[in-house]
Amino acid sequence: MPLHSIINHNLTTQIYVWKIEETFEDLFDEVALNDVNLIRLNTMKSEQHQRGFLSVRKLLQESGLTDFDLHYTQDGKPYLKNGKFISISHSHEFSAIIISEQAVGIDLEIQKEKALKIASRFMDISHLENLSQTDKIKKATIVWGIKETIFKIKNEKGISFPNHIFESEFSLSDQKATAQLRFDNLIEDFNIHFEEIEDYILVYAFQA
Template structure:
């Protein structure tokens, strides 16, 4: 079973990664899907998207949930029925999700890219993004970020930093989930260094400025980003 790893981001936030080595049929047979999920799966033309979708359900099952515990609101944002988590799993695996006095208020965010799917579960509102490192991200960097952030870096680090910044913007967008937000025009990353693993960003939208704290990690040849509102 290719549960890959977990990352403890803070005391009440954990990200879980599934490395997708199975084919679609094997994944489909291993999960139980509600009717709405079956309908979504059947509408996916890409096998990669199908596998990413099913691997998310594999992660849920690994953590003691099922597809029935995951719902989406009208804007497409996921919500988790934390109270439905398996008591058996809680007793046998107490460490991944702990320190929480009110278990029905967990937040969930989801991302998948190529060979990996990821879910993040937290007491705090957050958004995540998982992106594979690729040259295309660096080529289109001027479209979504200030290229001054890439100055004086070797190409490999430019690619990593551009991917982090894309993940920052994508993660903040998932938190806000509002139409009209533009990556280059409304979300601004503050200067940071890759070894820090942390940075900050701001959303300037609808005459307000909102601040966010960011954690980022390199997972194999992927960049994982998690954003939190900095209240």
């Protein structure tokens, strides 16, 4: 079944993960879209992007919601009409949503060597010392996810991954980390959780 997993982080936070195996037609037949999102779907040029978009609507159904409960701000940040927080991510074969009573961000990334090649552009590369090549790729992917999740929570123009978001040192076995956003004369702390799902890294964050 394409519903890969449901992660109950706590009583008020659930993560839903979908493995995208269906055709576009099968997914489209199983969801109902509001008019705005139907237009949005039809403007997408990539079928992979369309399938990711539709699989997110399948995850909404798994959580007891529908596309009609999901809205977007002018800046593109998703929100729910019931007042709960939501964050969305999809990458290649997987999609994920997190729903919580706290402000949250989620990111799903496939592990690729590219993350390591560009690591110096977005992270403290000293955090990759004394790791195998495989673990360096894994950790660089996690750090990218950390920065993506914090950016999704704040959703403010001008935030720079290397200049404003700083991850604390962590071990891969910890499955959690902390990070700080230093931006606009404020310092804000975030609690991070991460885990592997097949060849992907799932990261989600809460503002501390």
